[in-house]
Amino acid sequence: MKKLLISTTACSVLxxxxxxxxxxxxxxxxxxxxxxxxxxxxxxxxxxxxxxxxPVSQRQSPAQSHLEDASGSPTALMQKPDMRLAVPTIxxxxxxxxxxxxxxxxxxxHSDSKPSLKQRLQTTWAPKETTASRDDEAYESSTxxxxxxxxFVIEPFSIxxxxxxxxxxxxxxxxxxxxxxQQSFTLADVEQLALGNHPAIAAASTTHxxxxxxxxxxxxxxxxxxxxxxQQMADRNTDQHGIFVEQEFVRGNKLKLNREVLGHTxxxxxxxxxxxxHRVLTDVRVRFFEALxxxxxxxxxxxxxxxxxxxxxxxEDRERAEEGTLIETLQAKTLLSEIQLAxxxxxxxYQGAWRDLAAIAGIDATTPANLVAELNPSxxxxxxxxxxxxxxxxxxxxxxxxxxxxxxxxxxxxxQVQYIPNITGQLxxxxxxxxxxxxxxxxxxxxxxxxxxxxxxxxAAYADYVRATQEVKRIEQSIRSRLARxxxxxESALAAVRxxxxxxxxxxxxxxxxxxxAYRAGELEFLQVLIVRRSFYEASIRLIDAKGRxxxxxxxxxxxxxxxxxxxPTDYTDGDGIRGASFGGQ
Numbered sequence: 001m002k003k004l005l006i007s008t009t010a011c012s013v014l015x016x017x018x019x020x021x022x023x024x025x026x027x028x029x030x031x032x033x034x035x036x037x038x039x040x041x042x043x044x045x046x047x048x049x050x051x052x053x054x055p056v057s058q059r060q061s062p063a064q065s066h067l068e069d070a071s072g073s074p075t076a077l078m079q080k081p082d083m084r085l086a087v088p089t090i091x092x093x094x095x096x097x098x099x100x101x102x103x104x105x106x107x108x109x110h111s112d113s114k115p116s117l118k119q120r121l122q123t124t125w126a127p128k129e130t131t132a133s134r135d136d137e138a139y140e141s142s143t144x145x146x147x148x149x150x151x152f153v154i155e156p157f158s159i160x161x162x163x164x165x166x167x168x169x170x171x172x173x174x175x176x177x178x179x180x181x182q183q184s185f186t187l188a189d190v191e192q193l194a195l196g197n198h199p200a201i202a203a204a205s206t207t208h209x210x211x212x213x214x215x216x217x218x219x220x221x222x223x224x225x226x227x228x229x230x231q232q233m234a235d236r237n238t239d240q241h242g243i244f245v246e247q248e249f250v251r252g253n254k255l256k257l258n259r260e261v262l263g264h265t266x267x268x269x270x271x272x273x274x275x276x277x278h279r280v281l282t283d284v285r286v287r288f289f290e291a292l293x294x295x296x297x298x299x300x301x302x303x304x305x306x307x308x309x310x311x312x313x314x315x316e317d318r319e320r321a322e323e324g325t326l327i328e329t330l331q332a333k334t335l336l337s338e339i340q341l342a343x344x345x346x347x348x349x350y351q352g353a354w355r356d357l358a359a360i361a362g363i364d365a366t367t368p369a370n371l372v373a374e375l376n377p378s379x380x381x382x383x384x385x386x387x388x389x390x391x392x393x394x395x396x397x398x399x400x401x402x403x404x405x406x407x408x409x410x411x412x413x414x415x416q417v418q419y420i421p422n423i424t425g426q427l428x429x430x431x432x433x434x435x436x437x438x439x440x441x442x443x444x445x446x447x448x449x450x451x452x453x454x455x456x457x458x459x460a461a462y463a464d465y466v467r468a469t470q471e472v473k474r475i476e477q478s479i480r481s482r483l484a485r486x487x488x489x490x491e492s493a494l495a496a497v498r499x500x501x502x503x504x505x506x507x508x509x510x511x512x513x514x515x516x517x518a519y520r521a522g523e524l525e526f527l528q529v530l531i532v533r534r535s536f537y538e539a540s541i542r543l544i545d546a547k548g549r550x551x552x553x554x555x556x557x558x559x560x561x562x563x564x565x566x567x568x569p570t571d572y573t574d575g576d577g578i579r580g581a582s583f584g585g586q
Contacts, residue, residue: 183369187288190361194284194565197362201280204273204569211269211573215262218579219255222248229428242430242439252420254582261414261578264407268572271403274396275562276569282559283360283566286552291353292371293548297541298346304537305343308336311530318526328526335530339537360565375544377551381494384487387557391479395560398479401472404572408465411578415461418454418581421446447584482561486553493550500543508536 195201225246232239315332318324354368363369392398428441515532518524556563 183365184372185363185369186372187285190284190288190357190363191281193363194280194361195277198280198565199362200565200567200569201273201276204269204276207569207571207573208266208269208273210571211262211266214573214576215259215266217576218262218582219259220579221250221255222583229430232434235434238434240430240432240434240439242428242441244426244428244441246424246426248583249423249425250582251422252417254414254417254420255579257410257414257417258578258582261407261410262573264403264410265572268400268403268407271396271399272569272572275400276565278396278559278562279567280360280565282556282561282563284357285555285559286563287353287357287360288371288373289375289377289548289551289555291350291357291368292373292375293544293551294346294350294353295368295371296375296544298343298350300537300540300544301339301343301346304533305336305339307533307537308332308339311533312336315526324526331527332530335534375547375551377547377554379494379497379550381491382557384483387487388480388483391483391557391560392476395475395479395562397560397562398472398475400570400572401468401475405465405468405472407572408461408468412458412461412465414578415454415457418457419449419452421449422583479561483557486556486561489549490553490557493546493553496546497543497550500539500546505536505539505543508532508539512536 227244227246228242229244230239230241312329312332315324315329319326319329351368357363358365424445426441426443426445428443430439430441431437432439511532515524515529519526519529
């Protein structure tokens with residue numbers, strides 16, 4: 001367990017402002033409580049130690065990990081290259097007006113007999129006796145004795161923990177913990193909201209219903225006609241009156257073929273709805289992991305800005321004590337300014353990523369919510385040929401294209417029977433006043449296909465059929481092209497993640513530990529320590545970015561390479577004009 005020493009100035013501010021300001025100090029990833037026996041503040045820190053699970057492979061957001069390991073003991077911050085990130089917890093804190101806190105500042109290894117800085121360390125930064133337990137060896141390695149035999153605690157700088165998205169608290173730019181009631185979303189939550197609220201999915205679903213209605217309509221037979229006739233109405237006692245029934249009989253099996261055509265259209269619209277669902281889910285997952293990576297980068301940068309700020313304070317103390325140089329102070333301030341700028345840029349990136357995610361999922365939230373997930377996708381590259389075969393067999397996009405081929409083929413057959421004339425029959429019955437007898441009339445008509453044999457529509461239908469078959473080939477090639485680009489993104493990100501996790505980050509961590517040990521031993525300058533810390537921070541940020549890109553590429557593969565959730569779904573229906581063409585034979 002590490003000790004975190006806070007200055008008497010900070011304690012005074014704490015005493016004046018009350019316990020509500022404790023969140024400022026809790027930002028360092030600690031847990032504080034009062035020890036009744038020693039009247040001191042115990043500050044500890046916990047870290048998540050749950051196994052990292054990819055939400056991409058499971059297609060759902062993982063459960064929130066526990067805050068402590070199985071043994072219940074807190075773990076060290078930033079120990080492992082797999083970015084198991086510390087989670088701050090806060091307990092009730094009491095304090096006394098005369099209590100003193102020490103800052104977690106490195107001592108000057110090059111100090112000689114000058115008493116000024118030592119006196120200040122003794123009188124200003126000297127900690128109260130605490131009951132924070134630690135190993136004797138670790139305590140001795142972090143304790144120096146000055147020339148007067150006075151002991152003061154010195155701890156090395158360590159990069160503060162980067163808050164994981166599975167942490168129930170998040171932090172604003174000033175490092176103050178947000179309210180526990182802040183809205184949080186898992187990947188499953190966002191997916192559910194998107195599927196329930198997305199207008200493109202609703203539009204595709206209604207278009208499918210439209211196609212089903214048209215299919216039922218185009219197969220219905222024409223209604224009979226009932227009429228009245230009267231003849232020779234001006235001649236008295238010779239007029240004729242009667243009623244008739246007229247019916248058109250559709251030949252060539254046109255109505256059945258109509259339903260066959262619209263049946264394929266209905267199937268295409270059903271698969272278009274499924275395609276739109278995949279597009280939305282893929283966009284949601286990609287945007288979610290982009291926002292999650294931006295959130296973790298923002299939190300990491302905010303944390304490191306506090307380290308840089310404390311570095312400026314140390315440099316200024318060293319300069320005032322004539323143990324450091326102005327160059328060290330300026331370099332520390334430059335680092336702080338750069339990190340503050342990086343924090344602002346990370347804030348903009350996170351805000352933009354969140355708004356993009358909210359727009360895709362239909363989330364009505366004015367401020368970004370806390371995204372709860374682990375950014376640790378699968379680290380195994382798939383066999384891309386097998387992946388292509390799987391996408392080829394499952395893609396609803398291809399199913400739509402194949403259904404359209406069947407539709408155009410059925411339409412071609414339908415146009416080939418269009419020239420077959422229908423027969424219209426009329427049966428009438430009436431009364432002849434002049435002869436005082438009844439009468440029955442029968443009339444049968446049919447057009448003669450002499451000039452119009454529907455040859456133009458047959459040619460056009462064949463062209464549509466050929467075009468549809470080529471569209472299937474185009475989509476197959478498009479899938480292969482998209483898979484090639486996604487495979488490149490996946491393998492590039494995977495190589496970066498492996499390199500950072502296996503080599504770069506462990507090396508940076510070891511370099512950080514050795515540099516701080518060398519600094520305490522007087523073998524390393526303060527500026528070199530700043531450079532090492534900056535390198536460790538940059539490696540951590542690049543690892544987060546690589547994991548975000550890897551998760552996004554995995555989401556695209558899981559989504560069958562379908563993107564564009566906000567694009568308008570395609571309407572393949574063409575009304576019921578085909579039914580009108582079935583009547584009259586022209």
